[in-house]
Amino acid sequence: MTFLFSSALLLVNAQSLQKMKTHQEDSLAITQVLENDYFKGIYEGNISLLGKVLHPGTLLFGDVKGQPYAKTLEQYLDGVAHRQSPKDSGQPFKGTIISVDVINSIAVARVQVKMYEFNYDEFLSFHKIDNRWMIVNKMITDISE
Template identity: 55%
Template sequence: MKLSLIIAWLFSFPLNGHAQNVKNMKTSQTPETEIRNVIENYYFKGIYEGNTDLLKKAFYEGALLFGDVDGVPYCKTAEQYIEGVGNRVSPEKSGKGFKAEILSIDVINSIATAKLNVRMYDFNYYNFITFNKIDGRWSIVSKTLTNVHP
């Protein structure tokens, strides 16, 4: 008798709980995963290879870059920066070391920031990258940087 009551009680609950939510879950990537993809496959790879086409996919057309390199102020448009990367000997071809890592990513709605460390040539850059999701894709809208000596 007790078992019958317990079974009847369990069947009285609606079946639209967790199982229903799992069925309706989206399989799309999280914003952080999408941003990691932009950083690793377009930004880092573009810098390493000197591949301006990859960098153009990472940056919003009107993006700006600011900072300092060894105390010297740095200010460029994304177009100027990408052109400069294309005109230099890439870290890949230089034979010098290249290490790039994502230190953090923070996302709130359609904006995000990423803190990066890029070691190349004789530089130890810290980059603070701002992203905005524009027309369905994450793009770099600003970059600040500085070179830190060990």
């Protein structure tokens, strides 16, 4: 009886360790997407990088300087393509990951993006599609005031 209980306990612990390992791997993968593609894409104005991590159906909502903000992915990428990038302007830029929460195939990252006179707090919803973490929703607010 003790052997069966000990074996069951070891199995439960092994499953918990595997879930923790998977969670850590997913959090790391999302962190890499944010740092290597999302922040870099915004900084450089690189819509190819952004298009790689933003799902085609991504919607963007929030407020900027107190005004409602709602865009489709196409509208957002068009705006990025037609503005001077922070890199080209020589203006400071900083992307910071505040948190990443993962549950199975979904996740939410809270990030801050400082560029030009804006200081954005963002919530980015992720979904793991074809073994890749993609942003499927972006909510922003400008907290510069």
